[in-house]
Amino acid sequence: MRAIGHFLVAVFAFATIAFPPAGLAQETAPSAQVAWRLLDYLAVDYPEAVSDGQVLSQSEYAEMQEFSASVRDRLAALPPSTAQPGLVAQAEGLVSAIGRKAPAPEVADRAQRLASALLLAYPTQLAPSEAPDLARGAALYAEQCAACHGVMGHADGPAASGLDPRPIAFADAARARQRSLFGLYQVIYQGLDGTAMASFAELPPQDRWALAFYAGSLAFDETADQGERLWTGDARLRARFPDLQALTQTTPAALAAEIGEPAATNLTAYLRRHPEAVSQRTDNLGVTRTKLAQSLASYEAGDRQLAQELALSAYLDGFEPVEPTLAARDRALLTRIESAMGAFRASVSSGAPLEEVRAQVEQLGALMDAAEAALAPEQASPVSSFAGAFTILLREGVEALLIVVAMIAFLGKADRRDVLPYVHGGWISALVAGVLTWVAATSLISISGASRELTEGFGSLLSAVVLISVGIWMHGKSRSDAWQDYIKAKLSTALSRGSAWFLFSLAFVVVYREVFETILFFVALWSQGAHLAMLAGAATAALALALVGWGLLSYSKRLPISQFFSYSSMLIAALAVVLAGKGFAGLQEAGLLGIHPVSFVPRIDILGVFPTWEGLAAQGLALTTILVGFWWGGRKNAAERHGP
Numbered sequence: 001m002r003a004i005g006h007f008l009v010a011v012f013a014f015a016t017i018a019f020p021p022a023g024l025a026q027e028t029a030p031s032a033q034v035a036w037r038l039l040d041y042l043a044v045d046y047p048e049a050v051s052d053g054q055v056l057s058q059s060e061y062a063e064m065q066e067f068s069a070s071v072r073d074r075l076a077a078l079p080p081s082t083a084q085p086g087l088v089a090q091a092e093g094l095v096s097a098i099g100r101k102a103p104a105p106e107v108a109d110r111a112q113r114l115a116s117a118l119l120l121a122y123p124t125q126l127a128p129s130e131a132p133d134l135a136r137g138a139a140l141y142a143e144q145c146a147a148c149h150g151v152m153g154h155a156d157g158p159a160a161s162g163l164d165p166r167p168i169a170f171a172d173a174a175r176a177r178q179r180s181l182f183g184l185y186q187v188i189y190q191g192l193d194g195t196a197m198a199s200f201a202e203l204p205p206q207d208r209w210a211l212a213f214y215a216g217s218l219a220f221d222e223t224a225d226q227g228e229r230l231w232t233g234d235a236r237l238r239a240r241f242p243d244l245q246a247l248t249q250t251t252p253a254a255l256a257a258e259i260g261e262p263a264a265t266n267l268t269a270y271l272r273r274h275p276e277a278v279s280q281r282t283d284n285l286g287v288t289r290t291k292l293a294q295s296l297a298s299y300e301a302g303d304r305q306l307a308q309e310l311a312l313s314a315y316l317d318g319f320e321p322v323e324p325t326l327a328a329r330d331r332a333l334l335t336r337i338e339s340a341m342g343a344f345r346a347s348v349s350s351g352a353p354l355e356e357v358r359a360q361v362e363q364l365g366a367l368m369d370a371a372e373a374a375l376a377p378e379q380a381s382p383v384s385s386f387a388g389a390f391t392i393l394l395r396e397g398v399e400a401l402l403i404v405v406a407m408i409a410f411l412g413k414a415d416r417r418d419v420l421p422y423v424h425g426g427w428i429s430a431l432v433a434g435v436l437t438w439v440a441a442t443s444l445i446s447i448s449g450a451s452r453e454l455t456e457g458f459g460s461l462l463s464a465v466v467l468i469s470v471g472i473w474m475h476g477k478s479r480s481d482a483w484q485d486y487i488k489a490k491l492s493t494a495l496s497r498g499s500a501w502f503l504f505s506l507a508f509v510v511v512y513r514e515v516f517e518t519i520l521f522f523v524a525l526w527s528q529g530a531h532l533a534m535l536a537g538a539a540t541a542a543l544a545l546a547l548v549g550w551g552l553l554s555y556s557k558r559l560p561i562s563q564f565f566s567y568s569s570m571l572i573a574a575l576a577v578v579l580a581g582k583g584f585a586g587l588q589e590a591g592l593l594g595i596h597p598v599s600f601v602p603r604i605d606i607l608g609v610f611p612t613w614e615g616l617a618a619q620g621l622a623l624t625t626i627l628v629g630f631w632w633g634g635r636k637n638a639a640e641r642h643g644p
Contacts (some may be wrong), residue, residue, distance in 0.1 A: 227270025426507025581608030
């Protein structure tokens with residue numbers, strides 16, 4: 001239960017810190033922090049006062065009673081909130097448990113549960129903003145703490161003999177096992193009433209954290225080397241501590257319950273001496289793991305709305321930025337992760353059974369392990385960079401190429417080559433905009449996951465709507481006599497009224513959508529090195545696209561007009577259905593649309609088929625619109641041919 005308590009502290013407090021009620025954090029933090037510190041002290045020190053229902057030290061027991069009553073009174077004095085009555089009730093239960101000399105595990109469990117709930121309701125800072133400087137912590141300890149706590153933390157400093165109660169022995173391994181770094185920080189920050197432990201609130205937060213880390217390492221220093229080997233050799237242990245917050249919230253005892261001894265002691269020794277190892281691990285997959293854990297904990301607590309927000313953040317803020325690299329390394333794994341994350345969001349949104357949601361988080365954890373292995377630096381190579389650049393550009397370029405070639409061929413058939421500069425201007429402008437996007441993404445700004453998905457989603461839907469109308473129109477002109485009539489009567493006038501700029505816009509939108517996604521993939525590949533291999537892959541793909549485009553244009557010139565319009569209309573209609581599916585998928589991944597998965601349809605990215613009711617409905621609507629449009633256009637042309 002202790003592990004759960006500390007885990008909930010880490011989970012819930014992050015969200016409440018990020019979005020605290022207006023003015024609440026600043027107004028209540030000091031009192032809430034004091035209460036949390038007292039609870040931590042009770043959980044750790046109660047065994048020294050009571051054992052097997054018997055008082056071991058009357059002074060210690062009196063202190064336990066005083067501190068528990070102080071917690072209750074402080075909680076009752078906090079500004080009213082929906083959580084406050086429950087907190088006070090828990091505090092009353094703790095006071096009662098200490099009054100009847102309850103077993104130490106019960107008191108510790110009550111104190112830690114109350115501490116977790118307190119930080120949920122009244123947030124406070126849980127971790128340093130950056131890895132503390134342990135050299136600075138050692139200097140501060142020698143200057144401020146050694147006189148009482150001893151040079152090596154044995155509570156044998158020159159001033160210790162005259163103190164009652166005696167100072168804490170930081171080198172006491174049994175006590176240190178029960179104390180988190182956050183608990184030490186709170187004592188340093190607030191001091192401890194009824195003892196000689198004064199507040200060090202005048203120190204900057206980073207100095208207080210440095211002191212907490214140094215003091216918290218004194219009982220474990222000798223096993224740090226063994227802990228380093230564990231840390232570097234076990235990806236699951238690195239995933240257990242994705243950030244400094246996870247480290248500051250975990251007690252060695254809670255860690256031992258997860259991974260056993262002596263691994264917990266060895267790993268604690270290393271990480272408390274080398275917090276920079278954890279801060280370096282704060283990567284995208286670490287963010288994903290943390291957000292998923294927070295989402296699950298919120299779901300367990302009954303806060304489905306927060307769980308949904310955290311589930312979305314796990315994808316957009318954590319996983320989505322690594323998608324390009326993973327797509328180049330293992331696209332099948334990428335597809336499995338995207339599907340699993342979509343299913344998890346759907347389960348949270350629909351209120352699925354807790355066991356089902358918990359199993360999905362476990363599955364995603366295993367998938368993150370696989371992704372971490374695929375994204376490891378040693379997996380990068382010139383060959384993988386070449387293959388990634390080639391595959392990405394060829395795949396993303398085909399859709400845009402087909403549409404642009406269709407427009408160029410159409411104008412050639414219409415003998416309106418004077419309008420071709422608008423089409424060429426559109427796709428060339430899209431390429432220039434892509435270069436500017438590259439510069440922005442690498443030098444100026446960081447394009448968020450939400451921005452990317454929204455751009456792709458709306459771009460795809462806009463293209464789909466335009467292509468549906470164009471496809472229906474072209475199908476209506478698929479008979480040569482209808483085409484000739486249109487040429488004579490309408491084409492010149494239509495193009496003179498601004499349709500040329502419409503063609504420019506269409507070329508820009510469909511090409512920039514693909515360029516935007518390709519650029520983001522290339523930015524990720526570029527960061528891995530092997531630049532020449534990547535450029536070679538991109539150049540090879542560009543050459544392949546040019547050959548495909550030349551072949552399509554040559555073939556279209558030999559086609560009779562009726563066949564050209566018939567084939568082009570069907571191609572454009574098919575692309576519209578594909579883009580409709582991709583558009584809805586992008587908006588779902590951005591969190592703008594809900595997700596309701598279906599199990600009987602496979603995911604086929606190249607066809608825009610994503611197994612959700614929303615995506616399938618969008619594609620069904622697009623297909624139905626096209627079929628009705630084709631039927632209506634054919635009927636209209638038949639009526640015109642047979643006229644009155």
